Amino acid sequence: MTDEGFTVTPYTVSGEIDYEKLLEQFGADRLTDEQIARFPEPRHPLVRRRVFYAERDVDRFLRAANAGERHSIVTGRGPSGAMHLGHIVPLYFAKHVQQQTNALVYIPFSDDEKYFVKDRSLEEIGAQTRDNLRDLLAVGFDPDRTRIVVDTADADVVYPLAVAFATEVTQSTFRATYGDPENIGHSFYPAVQAAHLLLPQLVAGRHPTLVPIGIDQDPHVRVCRDIAAKQRYDLDKPGALLSKFLPSLEGPGKMSSSDSGSDTAPTILLSDDRDTVLEKIHTHAYSGGRSTVAEHRTHGGDPAVDVSYQLLYSFFENDDDRLDRIAREYRDGSLLSGELKEMAADAIASFLDAHQRRRQQLDSLETELERYRLTEREREAAHRRVGYTHLKP
Numbered sequence: 264m265t266d267e268g269f270t271v272t273p274y275t276v277s278g279e280i281d282y283e284k285l286l287e288q289f290g291a292d293r294l295t296d297e298q299i300a301r302f303p304e305p306r307h308p309l310v311r312r313r314v315f316y317a318e319r320d321v322d323r324f325l326r327a328a329n330a331g332e333r334h335s336i337v338t339g340r341g342p343s344g345a346m347h348l349g350h351i352v353p354l355y356f357a358k359h360v361q362q363q364t365n366a367l368v369y370i371p372f373s374d375d376e377k378y379f380v381k382d383r384s385l386e387e388i389g390a391q392t393r394d395n396l397r398d399l400l401a402v403g404f405d406p407d408r409t410r411i412v413v414d415t416a417d418a419d420v421v422y423p424l425a426v427a428f429a430t431e432v433t434q435s436t437f438r439a440t441y442g443d444p445e446n447i448g449h450s451f452y453p454a455v456q457a458a459h460l461l462l463p464q465l466v467a468g469r470h471p472t473l474v475p476i477g478i479d480q481d482p483h484v485r486v487c488r489d490i491a492a493k494q495r496y497d498l499d500k501p502g503a504l505l506s507k508f509l510p511s512l513e514g515p516g517k518m519s520s521s522d523s524g525s526d527t528a529p530t531i532l533l534s535d536d537r538d539t540v541l542e543k544i545h546t547h548a549y550s551g552g553r554s555t556v557a558e559h560r561t562h563g564g565d566p567a568v569d570v571s572y573q574l575l576y577s578f579f580e581n582d583d584d585r586l587d588r589i590a591r592e593y594r595d596g597s598l599l600s601g602e603l604k605e606m607a608a609d610a611i612a613s614f615l616d617a618h619q620r621r622r623q624q625l626d627s628l629e630t631e632l633e634r635y636r637l638t639e640r641e642r643e644a645a646h647r648r649v650g651y652t653h654l655k656p
């Protein structure tokens with residue numbers, strides 16, 4: 264991998280990522296125009312503008328979604344720290360699809376994974392889990408069609424499933440897919456994430472599922488697809504919608520490589536207020552503009568490398584005409600960097616404002632979560648599918 268100048272795994276993202284090469288490396292397919300057109304309207308900017316640029320088996324998912332047949336989305340969170348914009352984007356995307364197609368949405372929290380790979384105490388991971396769960400609840404999923412699972416707290420359901428799948432993954436598959444494990448917990452974890460990705464089908468029977476995630480998570484999908492392909496359990500391979508990374512403020516690349524550990528780049532946190540967002544964008548957002556106003560007015564700027572523009576493009580400016588106009592005016596120099604930054608900061612701050620307001624209105628975590636937990640029946644159904652009929656907890 265390193266001879267290509269970049270590395271992308273769930274645990275390391277580094278170098279200058281060549282997204283096309285990555286597709287070859289991973290064996291995923293480019294998302295086609297025809298597939299994009301089959302997403303129900305209004306299409307989310309992430310799809311329309313190809314931030315989600317690759318896929319696995321998205322056709323089956325789209326067919327089911329458009330035919331009103333059962334279809335599910337799985338998108339999770341590794342609670343290793345405070346959540347930033349890049350973390351919440353797939354969750355808002357999942358909500359958007361749920362509102363359009365009534366998709367069932369499953370959201371696993373891999374607190375175990377983060378304990379295995381991060382230098383954090385169980386206490387710290389626990390505090391992050393509780394904090395991140397509140398952000399997740401603030402998104403506002405439909406409780407009747409959404410299930411949240413925390414690996415350690417829902418171990419009664421997750422653990423027997425992970426046990427069932429663990430024998431399907433060898434140590435050499437682990438090494439080839441992820442590199443050297445940090446410890447034996449880490450080695451075991453892909454079986455847990457396979458349980459997450461198969462959970463909708465384990466609970467409700469075989470049906471098309473979709474995992475919309477950053478492409479760094481694709482190795483987990485691959486491992487899980489191989490497990491599903493063995494047909495021991497009569498399951499569809501989970502499909503995937505794979506995204507490029509939202510730019511970090513300092514330029515293209517993954518927004519805070521929270522998994523590589525050495526990063527100090529400022530990111531926009533979900534808890535940032537308007538002034539903080541403005542300040543972070545003004546001081547840190549990499550600009551595609553010229554160094555003086557006079558030069559900018561004559562030569563114009565480059566939206567393709569401008570972080571403020573990229574943020575508007577990916578998520579925060581839904582209106583295509585407005586976005587086109589912004590790009591045009593930036594290129595011809597009539598829109599200045601400072602003005603573009605202002606626009607991005609404004610859009611982000613308003614989004615965060617609404618998110619924070621919903622978060623503040625939440626009841627206690629336990630009370631809120633109650634409505635999203637797997638029912639006793641759902642837990643038993645999942646167990647039955649893998650042949651687990653032992654004792655109840």
Ligand code: TRP
Nearest residue numbers: 337338339340341371373459476
């Ligand atoms: N492994 C993911 C991360 O590190 C979190 C995660 C756990 C996840 N289960 C998932 C993501 C299922 C998508 C689908 O961020």
